[in-house]
Amino acid sequence: MGEFCIGIDLGGTFIKVALLDAALTVRARRQVETPAECGAEGVIEAMAGAAEELLHHRAASSGRVLGVGIGSPGPLDLDAGVVIGMPNIPGFQNVPLRDRLAERLSLPAVLENDANAAALGEYRAGSGQGLRHMVLLTLGTGVGSGIVIDGRLVHGAHGMGAEIGHLIVEPGGEPCGCGQRGCLERYASATYLADYARRLIEQEGRPSSLRELLATGGEITSKDVAEARRAGDALAVEVWDRAVYHLAVGCVSICRVLDPEMIVLGGGLAKAGEELLGPLRAHFERLHWKLAEPKTTLALASLGNDAGVIGAGCVAWEHFGRQH
Amino acid sequence: MGEFCIGIDLGGTFIKVALLDAALTVRARRQVETPAECGAEGVIEAMAGAAEELLHHRAASSGRVLGVGIGSPGPLDLDAGVVIGMPNIPGFQNVPLRDRLAERLSLPAVLENDANAAALGEYRAGSGQGLRHMVLLTLGTGVGSGIVIDGRLVHGAHGMGAEIGHLIVEPGGEPCGCGQRGCLERYASATYLADYARRLIEQEGRPSSLRELLATGGEITSKDVAEARRAGDALAVEVWDRAVYHLAVGCVSICRVLDPEMIVLGGGLAKAGEELLGPLRAHFERLHWKLAEPKTTLALASLGNDAGVIGAGCVAWEHFGRQH
Missing domain, CATH: 3.30.420.40 (ATPase, nucleotide binding domain)
Known part of the structure; x- marks a missing residue:
């Protein structure tokens, strides 16, 4: 029974999600368009929906998902897990993105700057x-x-x-x-x-x-x-x-x-x-x-355009994995 | 019975030594001129001599000295504890300064770049x-x-x-x-x-x-x-x-x-x-x-000109102190 973490990369155009095993190998992934019209609620719902699909993936459902890492544009308040603003996505002001997703997915979550997440991705898996x-x-x-x-x-x-x-x-x-x-x-x-x-x-x-x-x-x-x-x-x-x-x-x-x-x-x-x-x-x-x-x-x-989502998964592993 | 560390700041003009207690307070200090004529041996002897005076200080002799931190100009090989060269002090090429002092003083020693030591001094005590x-x-x-x-x-x-x-x-x-x-x-x-x-x-x-x-x-x-x-x-x-x-x-x-x-x-x-x-x-x-x-x-x-020697003592505390 394996352990997994989920990475979510929130971009202006796409939301990417990936299921990473302990070796940081991507076991499943999804990509959806970032909803342009429905404000923060729509975006959070799209992120949660994509992540839920991974939770129902056979690897994840036969094992245990430890947590979710979110890579997001900013500015962010990392300690509070809050998106202060987002130039490319209207309606995203002072949104407690981390806690909203954690609640929605019933999993612990951690928020990270998208560029930092990508750096950790290249460092751990690239x-x-x-x-x-x-x-x-x-x-x-x-x-x-x-x-x-x-x-x-x-x-x-x-x-x-x-x-x-x-x-x-x-x-x-x-x-x-x-x-x-x-x-x-x-x-x-x-x-x-x-x-x-x-x-x-x-x-x-x-x-x-x-x-x-x-x-x-x-x-x-x-x-x-x-x-x-x-x-x-x-x-x-x-x-x-x-x-x-x-x-x-x-x-x-x-x-x-x-x-x-x-x-x-x-x-x-x-x-x-x-x-x-x-x-x-x-x-x-x-x-x-x-x-x-x-x-x-x-x-x-x-890692190309996957650095962000893999990195977000790495952030989750750093926070919720036992050996890390 | 207190615990102490010794900091040694090797400068082109002066060698400074200080005895730091666990609160990073200077309990004793000495300063001697850096010998210009006797090469590395003379400098090491002067450093050791000044440090020994501190070991005989009543605070130190009634307690326990955990180790010695050395702040030195470079370039240095920190891992090896070696001074690769020293522009201002002739005869200092590939000298295992850390181990020489450790042996001479029968105490564990650690080598650090002088500017880094000063930074740690200001950070911990300045x-x-x-x-x-x-x-x-x-x-x-x-x-x-x-x-x-x-x-x-x-x-x-x-x-x-x-x-x-x-x-x-x-x-x-x-x-x-x-x-x-x-x-x-x-x-x-x-x-x-x-x-x-x-x-x-x-x-x-x-x-x-x-x-x-x-x-x-x-x-x-x-x-x-x-x-x-x-x-x-x-x-x-x-x-x-x-x-x-x-x-x-x-x-x-x-x-x-x-x-x-x-x-x-x-x-x-x-x-x-x-x-x-x-x-x-x-x-x-x-x-x-x-x-x-x-x-x-x-x-x-x-800390003025004492940043280096206090910082060298802080480096020793980081390495040899229990809580650090």
Whole structure:
């Protein structure tokens, strides 16, 4: 008779749930669309419904489910298990998500920031397996991050730690939505990388093969920039290099503060694989101090879009599992 | 019958030793000059001699001494207890300092980086008492640092963590001895602040009341800059503000990564007290994100030059004390 935990990843588009055994193997999973219309109640009901399906799965029903881990966008009050607000899901203000789900499922639950959950997922079941210290950077719409030190997530004193997307990598630089200037996120997220290409073309009239995309009413994505770069487009080369350079500055600073074994890169931009890693390593080695060879490995995330839900399950195992 | 630990702070100029009781109160202390001539053997003998005096102190001899904590400059191999090298003390290459002292004193010993020891000192017995997460920045010859998370020092995977003096706060900026550019240390240490004033006067011919000091063959110190600033010297105002601005950039980035309750400032520059803290807080609040009010307190260290030796004693208590 096995023991299991359930992970729930609440995203703006999808709710993912997974049943994890003690080896952190996914034994069953479900995915439903995040209801856009019914406010917090609808979302909680969809989450509970998906989780219940897993409870009725034969593995779970022949064993014992110890608890539920929830990965959620924030800001969150982790101690209270409350979602303070959620930019992408209307009606989610001060919702005691943890206790509502615990009650609904008759299982203990724990709430975690989605980026932290993903970091724990990569650490326990992905690229960071077997390490002591790991940092995850998710290069997507913004730059999300999670820090694991000796197996424990870093939350900070006010739940605002591990926000490496807002590390200042260019003082006085690009204004960020957070109110700072020069945040890593403004240079190295997939969204802002593409946005920078668009600005150079539209506002500065720079020539580029990407201009056509804009002229036909389309939008430039980081994937378009990567492709144009591969084809030798000078603007795309410059835009890509600017992002990678600032990412390297951030990685060096992470090494100086935390000295992790590995910095794991996920999110849309990391889909470029070696096209990201190669230039990144070159900048990183150049910018890195010379007191010792770089010892921190830069690597790609391996769980892809499942890092969040697997990580949420790992959070549950950490809280409700006996050996953990 | 009380229990005690001994802290030893190995500095380039002085060796300090202290006997700490379980409340981390200093019950006895000694200070001797660091022998300059006799290599590692002479230094170890001086350390052991000073520690032995404490062992014969009446408090210690009526109780029990549990162990010795050693705070040392590095680089160090902490696990092996070995000093790999020591820039300021010739003859210190690959010296098993921990085991040599343990054998000499017939007591268990533990080796720690001096900046980390000082951070633990401030955390347990200084400005950081009662907190969970704290960062110490020592603004002296360079910028030393220590990070405490949930009562534990951050060492990193390769013993190179908590080197916040080499956080990049100005990409492409001033070249640092470490081989990087734009390190916090190159802007916010007492030494480099004074050096910047000298460069502006000597190389750029800028007018300043500090010029006289240089003309008479003297050197400019950060204290001179602080005094000239107070007297309204425009160059001193600019030099001070440049250092404080970059220190604020570093403090904001520390908050984004670690979100500590407090960043504690020590070292020569921190002797300026409110003259440092006032402008620093202003820059910090301006540069800080607007998603929430700054919650991390910027404060002065309270143990002064004793942070290292008290911290070394705290390290011993953590390792050899029963409750710790």
